Amino acid sequence: TQLLEQSPQFLSIQEGENLTVYCNSSSVFSSLQWYRQEPGEGPVLLVTVVTGGEVKKLKRLTFQFGDARKDSSLHITAAQPGDTGLYLCAGPVPYNFNKFYFGSGTKLNVKP
Amino acid sequence: NAGVTQTPKFRVLKTGQSMTLLCAQDMNHEYMYWYRQDPGMGLRLIHYSVGEGTTAKGEVPDGYNVSRLKKQNFLLGLESAAPSQTSVYFCAGATRNTEAFFGQGTRLTVV
Numbered sequence: 001t002q003l004l005e006q007s008p009q010f011l012s013i014q015e016g017e018n019l020t021v022y023c024n025s026s027s028v029f030s031s032l033q034w035y036r037q038e039p040g041e042g043p044v045l046l047v048t049v050v051t052g053g054e055v056k057k058l059k060r061l062t063f064q065f066g067d068a069r070k071d072s073s074l075h076i077t078a079a080q081p082g083d084t085g086l087y088l089c090a091g092p093v094p095y096n097f098n099k100f101y102f103g104s105g106t107k108l109n110v111k112p
Numbered sequence: 113n114a115g116v117t118q119t120p121k122f123r124v125l126k127t128g129q130s131m132t133l134l135c136a137q138d139m140n141h142e143y144m145y146w147y148r149q150d151p152g153m154g155l156r157l158i159h160y161s162v163g164e165g166t167t168a169k170g171e172v173p174d175g176y177n178v179s180r181l182k183k184q185n186f187l188l189g190l191e192s193a194a195p196s197q198t199s200v201y202f203c204a205g206a207t208r209n210t211e212a213f214f215g216q217g218t219r220l221t222v223v
Binding site for chain 2: 002004006009041042043044045048088090098099100101103104105
């Protein structure tokens, strides 16, 4: 059982569509991070959310941290082929900032 | 700006062989991590280090050993490789409560 559960596991959509990816846990996290990973590369940080209820926007990407800090979502508006990649959420284990755990990821494919 | 560099990038091992993966960082990170990535499993933490001379176990430490003799280097060793260790290995560095910076990965195949 993973500490962070992501859904959906796979998503294939047409260019211009909207989508939401979810990251859920039964544990409270002090912060959650979202990374994007492209084939053959390491993950690259997109955003960190820290405060319960926080919403952050990065161009067409909107990130939300749940009020109870147990879940997070990533919403992409008008997806483009360049958004294709593996999206991973990650966070420090509660009470142990040294360990970063990752969700299983959502593989997004945006077709032109 | 090298960042986090992993060597080698690719390797094929026979079952029972040993090898060491090197992670080098020039970002003055206190924390360093080794992960493995398998399809549908995300990244799973193997071992990590919170400073020079320290190491600790992560989620899947069995079959691996690590050493952090110098702050900038974090070594991952496989003493007797098994096919189950076929994976892509990522090293990352971080400072407390900041993002993790990743290397480009090492693709290891054990036959």
